[in-house]
Amino acid sequence: MYERSLPRHFARSARPARPRARVWLPEVASPVDPSVLWRRVGQFVVDVLASALLPGAAMFLFVLLPTHPDGSIRSGPLTATITVGVLLVALAILFWYWVLRPAEHDGRTWGMQMFGIRVVDVSGGRAGRRQLGIRWLLLCVDAFALGAVGLAAVLTSERRQRVGDRVAGTVVVRGRGPGLN
Incomplete structure (x- = not known):
């Protein structure tokens, strides 16, 4: 890998450059670089498991529900309150995992x-929180059918982008460059 200027097709869709750190972009021999493609598949599996386990911990709040000896729930309003609380905690954890943490860790989950x-941003700089948030919101589209929609989008995209990447203006690249580890 080496640093290179972006091809014209990248510059066309890029927003005006902001002062950001340059990243090391891979030389693409073919539209579908197997190295990044298989890394993304593995990354998807790991991130889905982490995304399921972290909010799953919030489910322990349901232990607080008051129940009768037969297991039925005693209080409807309290159950609704705890359910909303669990959903908010789960969403906050997912937002942290997919948006805030990558924004602070060079675009990495x-x-x-x-x-x-x-x-990274299509211009080669760091992806911002807004872009990461858009990717996260569209993850439900990309993860549909066990990730088949996202995989199809990556396979048909010139820049190996899933739907969330296309809308957010981001691209996934191999990320081991000098000064960016």
Whole structure:
């Protein structure tokens, strides 16, 4: 890998450049680089597991529900309150995992760190919180049918972008460059 200027097709869709750190972009021999593609598949599996386990911990709040000896719930309003609380905690955890943490860790979730990839802006700079938030919101589209929609989008995209990447203006690249580890 080496630093290079972006091809014209990248510059067309890029927003005006902001002062950001340059990243090391891979040389793409073919539209579908197997190295990044398989890394993304592995990263998806790791991140889905982490995304399920972290909010799953919030489910322990349901232990607080008051129940009768037969197991039925005693209080409807209290149950509704605890349910809303659990959903808010789960959403906050997911927002942290998919948006805030990558924004502070060079565009990487735990799965991306394991597989050596990162999310960057199409102009080559760091992806912002807004872009990461858009990717996260559209993850439900990309993860549909066990990730088949996202995989199809990556396979048909010139820049190996899933739907969330296309809308957010980001691209996933191999992320081990000098000064960016």
